[in-house]
Amino acid sequence: MRKDFSRLPGEHIITWLLCCWDNGASSLELEGREAKQLGSLSKEGGIDKAIGKKAQALSLWRRLLSSVRERYPFSEDVVCRPGKWTTMERGIQYLRELAVREMVYYDPDNTQLPTDPNEVQCTGPMWWKFVRSAPSSYANSLAVINWKSEEAPTVDEVAG
Secondary structure, X not given: OHHHHOOOOOOXXXXXXXXXXXXXXXXXXXXXXXXXXXXXXXXXXXHHHHHOOOXXXXXXXXXXXXXXXXXXXXXXHOOOOOOOOOOHXXXXXXXXXXXXXXXXXXXXXXXXOOOOHHHOEOOHHHHHHHHHOOOHHHHHHHHOOOOOHHHOXXXXXXXX
C-alpha cells in the first residue's frame, strides 16, 4: 500500500497528491494510529507528521490535503509543475493538478465543495495558468473562452 502513495524523489507535491487520488486515497479510511504506521509518504517531515495527527477515521485523501495545507499555509508556497505542456492529455493533467492545488486550501468542513479534483470548477486564476502553459497552437483558442464564475466548467467538463 505504501508504494501506491509514496512520493517519488523530485516529484512535485501537487503531482504526488494527484497520483494519490488516482491510486484511490479517497477510498482508504484510516484512524490516526493507522495513518502513522504508513511512515514517510511525502518525504517531508512536516507533512508526514501531520498525516497521522487526527485520531478520528478520515480518508487518506483528506489527511493528505490537510497535511499539505498545514505544512504550507499559504497557497503561493505550493507550486504546480511549471512549463509548457505539449499534448492535450498533458494539458488536462496540468489542469487536474491546478484543481488539486485549489482543493488543498478548501475548507475541509464545507461539504458543498467537491472531494474529486475532476469536479472542481475552473477558477479564473486556474484557467489563466492553464492557458499560459498551453502551446501556441492551443493558447489562442483557449484564451478567448470566458464564462461567469457561477457557470464555470468543472475540470471534467473541460476534459470532456
